[in-house]
Amino acid sequence: MLATLRRIVQEVNSARDLTSALDIIVQRVRGAMGTEVCSVYLLDPDSTRYVLMATEGLNKGAVGVVSLGTNEGLIGYVGAREEPVNLEDAASHPRFRYFAETGEERYASFLGVPIIHHRRVMGVLVVQQKERRQFDEGEEAFLVTMSAQLAGVIAHAEATGSIRGLGWGGEVVQDxxxxxxxxxxxxxxxxxxxxLPPADLKAVPDKTVTDVEAEMDLFREAVAAVRSDMQALSVKLSPQLRPEELALFDVYQMMLDDAALGNEVREVINRGQWAQGALRDVVTAHVTRFELMDDPYLRERASDVKDLGRRILAYLQEAGRQxxxxxxxxxxxxxxxxxxxxxxxxxxxxxxxxxxxxxxxxxxxxxxxxxxxxxxxxxxxxxxxxxxxxxxxxxxxxxxxxxxPSAELRRQYNELIHEERELVQGLEQLRDVPCVTPDGHRMPLLVNTGLLADVARSLDRGAEGVGLYRTEVPFMIQDRFPSEKEQQATYREQLEAFHPLPVTMRTLDIGGDKALTYFPIKEDNPFLGWRGIRVTLDHPEIFLVQTRAMLKASQGLNNLRIMLPMISSPFEVEEAQHLIHRAYSEVLDEGVDVPMPPVGVMIEVPAAVYQARELIQLVDFLSVGTNDLTQYLLAVDRNNPRVADLYHSMHPAVLQALTLVAAACREAGKPMSVCGEMAGDPAAAVLLMAMGCDVLSMNATNLPRVKWLLRQITLSDAKALLDEVVELDNPHLVQATLHLALRNMGLGKVLSQAR
CATH class of the missing domain: 3.50.30.10 (Phosphohistidine domain)
Structure with a gap:
């Protein structure tokens, strides 16, 4: 069965349009199942009717003519139930409807399964036979499997037509x-x-050569040309990006080195394969290895290798640059x-x-x-x-x-763009004013940074410090662990840029979707694996070097704060504190005079939420990373588009968790901050302030919006809104209720772009 399924899906995938794809489906499924009829009905989203789009066995003249409402006939019945309907005598079923145009009166047995893509019923796949019998479990399973396999193919074909402005029925489609x-x-x-890729490696054939040196020369010239392209592009981008951002191009240059792809390709050429075939073999092997890795960061390296391989091939094929x-x-x-x-x-x-x-x-x-x-x-x-x-x-x-896009949709988005420009210009005047509510409540607004390019943008928007400096970014753009002196120089730049404002530096947070090419972490489930503080406690040499670099960088500035990521127990905090104090003693022994900085813990996992009271006793502050906390509470990978709609930071479980953390900090008389994306959502910021959050840290772009809104709403009104939404059980309802209330208060102008 599996081989048959694959053959049919591959053939359908290669169809030139939806009509051809559907014809292939009905022909091949009828043949594979040995039935007399196979038909596909698709649901027209405009008319909400099922239309017969392809058939083998029924009257071909009925295609595009016969249609049923969503509550009509057995087809509508299958779609409404969203599960198979298997009948021995279809005509005796109360939902049966006869169409003379189809000639289906001759067929008694009926098996229909829904075609569903992303929860949307797209149509119904049907097989029929003259003899009265019920299709067996194997046949039903085959058709269900075929339907599931074909749903994506049909959706793709449908989308391909609609982007050109035509639906599968020939009607004009927009938006x-x-x-x-x-x-x-x-x-x-x-x-x-x-x-598109400049060259297709898969299309390269094998070819034996006798002049190995000539192939070597061709390969060397192609690599040199690509290296030159990389350098030229790096220079071209240099006015736009900081050096540490441009270092991403160094990754490509390293791959081109003899020690990387070069030597392997030359080895294959020496065995008599031409340069193009050798390149294909080496690149394919590397890509396969990367794509099989569980780590998302390493899997993405497969695309880098493919990109380089195609560019080299383009020069080998003398395609050059168009x-x-x-x-x-x-x-x-x-x-x-x-x-x-x-x-x-x-x-x-x-x-x-x-x-x-x-x-x-x-x-x-x-x-x-x-x-x-x-x-x-x-x-x-x-x-x-x-x-x-x-x-x-x-x-x-x-x-x-x-x-x-239709003229109306274009107009709506042009208005959004225009409003955005006007809003940004209007909010610039808030840069130097503090974030204080009308009833006198002060809310410091900080920024999240990771690149030096963020500094100017942050200060231009009135940031009062850094609530999260992602120290892993300088690690990710290198090909080795940065030395203590290199780290010290990087941290010093950040601390000086914001001085005397506080800069909260998170200790190295790798694992999950953040990996280092020179320190690979291969796991079946990286998000629940070796990441954050777990890695650095297992490697105290990394933790100690980084902590010493932070402490030395703060000499004479005294605006450093240290934050520990991915904490799930007080024991981890105690271990980390021990190492921080050890590093501090070593720095003092070296004659560097610095005070002990405040140390805090990130609340990112549910375990930390329920131990917030214990954790806050060990540190100076707690900071909630709502991105990971939401992900872990809801068991949703926020980077997965298949389930992205389930990820919602205003989920009642998230709000309840935040309330618990705020209460723990309030009891201990210590500050709580939020440094996830939720803090940068103006509406969510209102709720966070109402809960008792002391500091908000966000993307610099969103800071003026948050400041404007919090300066317009009283703390008492914010608490009333929190009391209203905290009783709701649906995240979308929470957001809609909150937005409606703020708009009714005349505070909606900063919500239009909010997530």
Missing amino acids: TRFDAVPGAPGVAIGQAVVI ERVFPDQTILVSEELSPVMLGEVPKEKLVGLVSVLGSGSSHVAILARAMGVPTVMGALDLPYTRMDGLELIVDGNHGEVYCN
Whole structure:
């Protein structure tokens, strides 16, 4: 059965359009099951009727003519039940409806299964036979499996037609939406420029050569050309990015080194394979190894290797570079966007990015946020190869892409862009005023940083310090652990830039979706594995070097705060405190005069929530990382577009957890901060303030919005809103109720772009 399924799916995948795909389905399924009839009915979303779109066995003239309402006939019955219907005598069923056009009166047995994609019933797949009998369990299982396999194929074919403005019935379609994962905030309207791989490694044939040296020369020249391209792109991007961001290109340069891909390719060439075939073999082997890895960061390296292999192949094939003309409003679209692709578009023309694969933590997303380019990642259902030249709307706030937009949708998004510009300009005047509510409650607003490029943007928006400095970023862009002196210099820059304001440095937080190429962590479930404080406690040499570097960097500034990630028990805090005090003694012994900085704990896992009272007794402050806490409480990977709609920081469980942490801090008389994305949502910030949160830390872009809203609402009103929504049991209802209340208070202008 499995081999038959694969053959049918592969054949359907290669169909040129939806009509061809459906014809293949009915022909092959009828043959595989040995039935007399196989038909596909698709649900027209506009008319909400099931239309006969393909059949083998019924009257072909009925295709496109016969249709049923969602509550009509056995087809409507299958769709409504969303499960198989297996009948020995279909005509005797009360829901049976006869259509003379189909000629189906001759067929007694009926087996129908729904075609469902992402919870949406797309249609019904039916087989029928003349003899009266019930289809057996094996036949039913085969058809259910076939339906599940074909749902995505049909959805893709349907999407391919709709992006061109035509539905499968030939009607005009507009505002086709594809859901993805937010990569970088903002909205863009522009023209799609699809970047396809410059060469197809899979298409390279084997070829034996006798002149090995000539092939070696060809390979060396191709590598040199690609290396030159990398350097040129790095120089081109240098005005836009900081050196540590540009270091991402060093990863590509290292892969081109003799010790990496080069030697392996030459070994294969020496065995008599031509350069193109040798390159194909080596790159394919590396890509396969990377793609089989469980770690998301390492899996993403497979796309880097593929990208480099294709570029080298392009030169080997003497394809060279084609001059591409980029429109003024370019939205770059690719299956796997790479940092190099960003550099190919003139900065002033790039307005948006769309990647079919990848997550919000990929290199491209990091660079896009640094460059301020609206981005969506993980648009899995996007038929990207057919989109070149089409008008797109990219909504990086909500992770949505619209193609073939109507005049009305375009107008709405243009208004959003215009409002955003006006809002940003209007909020600039708040930069130097404190965040104080009308009834006198003070709420310090800090920023989350990781790159030096964040500093100027943060200070321009009135940040009162750093609530989260991600120290892993300098580690991730190197090919080895940075030395104590290198770390000290990096930390010193951050501390000086914000002095005398506080800078909270999180100790190295790797694992999960953040890995180091030179320190790979291979696990079946990295998010529940060796990450955060667990790694650094197991490697005290890493922890001690980093702590010493932080302490030395703070000499004479005294604005350092240290924060411990992924804490799940008081024992881990005690171990970490022991190492911090040891590092502190070593620094003092070296003659460096610094005070002991405040130490805090990140609340990111449910265990820490329920031990908040014990944890706060051991440290100076608690800081809630709502991104991971929401993910762990709801068991939802926020980078997975298949379940992204289940991830919601206003889920009642999240609000209750935050209330517990706030109460623990209040009892101990110590501060609680929130440094997850929730803090940067103006509406959520109102709830956090009402709970008793003392400090909010967020993306610099969102700081002026949060400040404006908190300066307009009293603490007493915020507490009344919290009391109202805390009783609700649905996160979407919580958000809708909160937004409605704020809009009724005349405070809605900063909510339009909020997640």
